[in-house]
Amino acid sequence: MMKTNLLSCLLVLFVLLQACNKDDSSVGNRDISLIEVKLPFADKTIVDIDKNEVFELQPEVSQQRELPLSYEWEVDQQIVSTEKAFKYVGTNLGTYKVRLKVSNEDGANFKEFTIRVNSQYEEGLMILGEASNGDGTLSFIPKRANQFISQTPLDAVDINSFAVNNPGLSLGKKPTDIVPRLAQLFVSSEDGGISLLNTKTLELESTIKAPEYPDFKPVAMNIPNTAARSSLVLTRSGKVYSLATLEFIISNFTDADTMRFDMKTQVLGNANFTNNYFWDAKNSKMWNFWYYNSNSGNELKGQELVHFFTSNGRCVVLTKSKTTPNAYRKTVFGELITTFDRKKVDVLEVHEFNLDQMSLNKQSVTLLDDFYFKVIYANSKEIYQWFYSTNDFPKKPYITIDVPGEITCMQKDPVSKELYVGVYNKDAAGLKGSILVYNLDTGAKKASFAAIADKPVKIMFKKRS
Secondary structure (H helix, E strand, O other): OHHHHHHHHHHHHHHHHHHHHHHHHEEOOEEOOOEEEEOOOOOOOEEEEEOOOEEEEOOEEEEOOOOOOEEEEEEOOEEEEOOOOEEEEOOOOEEEEEEEEEEEOOEEEEEEEEEEEEOOOOOEEEEEEEOOOOEEEEEEEEOOOOOOHHHOOHHHOEOOHHHHHOOOOOOOEOEEEEEEEOOEEEEEEOOOEEEEEEOOOOOEEEEEOOOOOOOOOEEEEEOOOOOOOEEEEEEOOOOEEEEEOOOOEEEEOHHHOOOOOOOOEEEEEOOOOEEEEEEEOOOOEEEEEOOOEEEOOOOOOOEEEEEEEEEOOEEEEEEEEOOOOOEEEEEEEEEEEEOOOOOOEEEEEEEEEEOOOOOOOOOOEEEEEOOOOEEEEEEOOEEEEEEOOOOOOOOOOOEEOOOOOEEEEEEEEOOOOEEEEEEEOOOOOOOOEEEEEEEOOOOOEEEEEEEEEOEEEEEEEEOOO
16 A cells, blocks of 8 residues: 555656656746846946936847837836836936846846946036126036046036036126035135035035125135134125134124235135235235234335245245335245244245346236245236245246137146146137146146136136045
8 A cells, every 4th residue: 555655656746847847948838938138237237427427228138039028127126217228317426226127928037237426526627717797607627537637538528517517596796716615615706605515516505695794795715625613705895704614604804804905815724723814905014814813013014015825834925115116025924924922023034136027916817836836927828937935037938828818817736747727718709718738847738628618717626525
């Protein structure tokens, strides 16, 4: 009896195994139509795109028999399309899991990958421009990894960057300055206050205005790229206001409420306090507002400003006599202008000299290159360099631009030794602003980005954060 049952079980098992073997590649009396899906990259790949870039994908799909196919694209577990072709716009920064499911009546095949949306504004040149109607605009020349700005192709330039990321919004009219602070960019305009942009997306996050102060028309913002809670803002009238950079509140700067300064300033931040330099033309005084307030006293009495800057612990002030033609003076103060205890003016050097020809003047476009101890300055189409450890000023330029227009602003990258020159051609059709790139040392021209911006007001070298 046991033998009979054992034989019966073995017979049933054999029949089942045979049936399974026959069903391995068929459904009923036909073969299964297996689906094969190919993407232009390996499974689980991370695909990098820029913000606002359109990513399109057409999978290659084949099957053993011609059966109806259905498609299902998921992004972060949400079905976004049932078409074969996939299209994704990088609207927001971040990483997004993508899954493709291709099905027929016999089964399905799956493919997965990740889209990573990056900021195209990570590193490069940000150009603040002024359109013909006065509106503030932005253009961006990206710096690619392990390359210089001069190597960026013209078609990679992002034109009208603010409008692309903020449709219908405005940066205000008569733009004046742009500075980075942590995760934001501060952009000032005389008629629009101060706009705060996300540093990665350029999306407008807030606007600071002060209707209670009708003369608050910001020209230069002394905002260090630190967590400092307050900063000074120079306005068109010469008055200085205080800006609470966390609360976004404008208030009177009581230490200089009645003073009026020239349209020039410099800020230097350190771990303990911030130095803010201004020139009081009425009283011929150099001021530094830091933890305390320091000024040059009567040291520069009877002088009018040509240029000033602070670098490497020394404040250099170049002036000329109000009464004696061609008489110039270079006064070198300590960084604070006075001694730390403020008991006396900290004068390190005084050089007086006469010059029949002086190429540097108060209207020159200037740029400090403290690595090579020189001031680069431009008049119209010509660029000069003054090595400020000397009193010798050049009579001939080391660069003369070879395109129509005049120089309106400059910036540098000491790492790549590149000089970036903003040029405005008022007679040009369309965009009137261009950026020329030169070797910082030799003055040799390296690249030209023609008609990529409105009138260049300020160039900011945006570093990767």
